[in-house]
Amino acid sequence: MALNRKIALIDLTTGKIEMAPIPLEYRKRFLGGRGLDAYLLYKYAKPNCDPLGPDNVLIISAGLLVATLASASARTHIMAKSPLTNLLGSANMGGFFAPELRWAGFDHLIITGKAEKPVYLFIHDDEIEIRDAKNLWGKSVTEAQWAVREELDDPDVKCAVCGPAGEKLVRFANVMTGIKDAAGRTGMGAVMGSKNLKMVAVRGTKDIKIAHPQEALEFDKKFIEQIVSAKVNQTQGALGTPFIWGATNSWGGVRTNNFQYNQLLYADDVEPERLEEIAEATMGKYHMAACFGCQVHCRAKYKIPYSPLAEKFGVVGAYDEGPEYTSQGAFASEPGCVSADTILIGNHLVDQYGVDNLEIGSLISWAMELYELGILTKKETEGIDLRFGNDEALIEMIHHVCNRDTWLGNLLAEGGLKAAEVIGKGSIKYLVHVKGMSNLHSDERPTPGLALNVATASRGSDHLRSRPAIDLYHLPVDVLRKIYSTPIPYDGPLSSDHREYIGKAWQVFWQEQCYMAVDCLGICKYHTTFLGATLPNFEDWPKAIYYNTGLEMTPQEIWEIAERTNMIERLYNLREGLQKDDPYKGDVLVDRYHDEPCRRGAPDVIGSVIDRKKFKEMREEFYRYKGLDGDGIPLRETLKRLGLTDLDAEPKLI
């Protein structure tokens, strides 16, 4: 059955492999996926360890409903201490790896130690082998996957790969699967590289028994109808995530020229419709692809068309997927470029190197601002004219960062905080980050609720941990109340106005709960209350869980699990040094959010800044909902209620 998947502890230093079942009691406390990962990280990573040392653990997992009849149950979750932030590292990817892992009999892998030479894991129906990776090391993300399939003589093997950037310990390298599916934040690929682990290859042919097959099929059919009937998902299915960038840019919510502006002008060539046009011209009318089991199919397929830039970098005709809206931010608006070719080339390079597009684009854009200010000169850039809008310089810098082959490239590969320390000259002032991780291209100055989300997200600046994205739809208060007061009643204030500070703390808290639950279940966020207000959440999941796994759970119980697992992430961050007002490790925004008003966009955007006092009040309110004190530290009674008082003393699971 879906609950009988195992956990494995793999020590790469000694080669010892242990396996154990996951007791039902753990499911009831942490569900699975990210929730159980958080618990495992807390228990298995040595406190204050070097993230790139053998004491860090890399945890790879499949959510509880993965490979069952819950829509888009495809998500793999990866956790470790982050080499970028030195706090919680956590990243999530779609594709086909997680279902294969479950068919092979496993839900969670804890990988510790460091192999003497490059190795990979081959997992096949309850068996785990550590194999020599000398033929795979150095290969790009896709080449490594095709090579291992040939070596194992099985085209259906699925892989979680560390690309060349991870091998070179670029601190924001990804774990990748397929062409472009990326566990793409907080540098999980660098942790993998630091362990000399090139990939985890999986092939599974074991049954996952569905508890109530007929009911599960019928419920799933309704679930899918609810999901594909949402306009937002229909748009995703046609344009992919670039539609979000397009909509936000037209309004003035997109970081441009690093953080100098909030809207990219002359952007016709990088609009979603233009990217779709290229996908259609190169891959035909039906050019959308999907992750496992998903009917939204938001991923475009494309080949890089001829352009002088593509020719110069030798990528004309290269096949890739995406680009996601983060690539429009990272390779268009942030560096001030206005060319679709640049986006497609940049996207292809980061996919091949296995590196976070968002982080690399943001850091290069930051360096561009420093260059224009004279803080960096041609001496430091080794002759590259690193001004905004220089497409060729941007692409060259992607290579230099991933290969660490120039002074500046090597420095940026260490992450923004470290680079700012070395560059000095006030360069830190221009870095747009939270906890040392670069912000998404979205500009949260006009939206205090979204700003609170990035400031307090448990993995550093991030939009996928607690963003109340529907705040931008200006839904009537009674609609908001309906959403935000289930499954736990809330009768405090709510506001339809995205510029307001009232009620936002609760929305962020609620979303944090919601996203934790889907990450535990292994479902995609496009299938819950993220971009669409009509999509399934707490009230709908108990049925999906029951029909598929037989586990009975109420919406309130799922809520409590989300509270518990979010709290473990908080406890982990506090253990590793988070302090609420620490400019480098705190729940804060950089000064630019407070001091530099938005200069472009719609009338409700121009002039926006985040008010320092109101922001702090909002953050205190958010802490209260989480059961933290004014300093962001859990109250004794909260820990007692969530059964976390003896976390350190509890015996280990395996």
Add this chain to the structure above:
Amino acid sequence: MEAKTLIINYEKCTGCRRCELVCSVYHDGVSNPMRSRIKIEKWESEGLYIPIVCRQCIDAPCMKACPVKAISRDEARGLVLIDQNLCIGCRTCVSVCPFGAMSYNPWEKKVFKCDLCEGNPQCVRFCEIKAVDYGKPEKESLPKKREAAFRIFEAGKLGTTLSY
């Protein structure tokens, strides 16, 4: 008139494999692509996904090759059927099927393939984009004619802006 059958539109397939999932759950109550009657073959490096499933051949090689006459054709339902009581598990049908659509089940030691789910194929029901559809075989080519005609029309238009 021919009975309805599965109509595969290769171009439309998004590669999600939900068909494999629902097929194994519907027939065997488990999630396991190894038990699915349909399989999406992929060339990921090219973005190419092709559903492979029994074509319910008129002159079916599996039927001809079966040494114990366990395979027959039901004309009314347009279905090539396996009598599980007669099947001796010799897998001759697996070797001769030109599509690899006949599979061997190591649990029951018999062969299995698409049975069209009693006229309500679950793969079709759950494929929103209808890369797998259910319809009359003689109508399969009609939408294709129309799409081909449209491509000819497009190619003949003046001022085409895209040239890759």
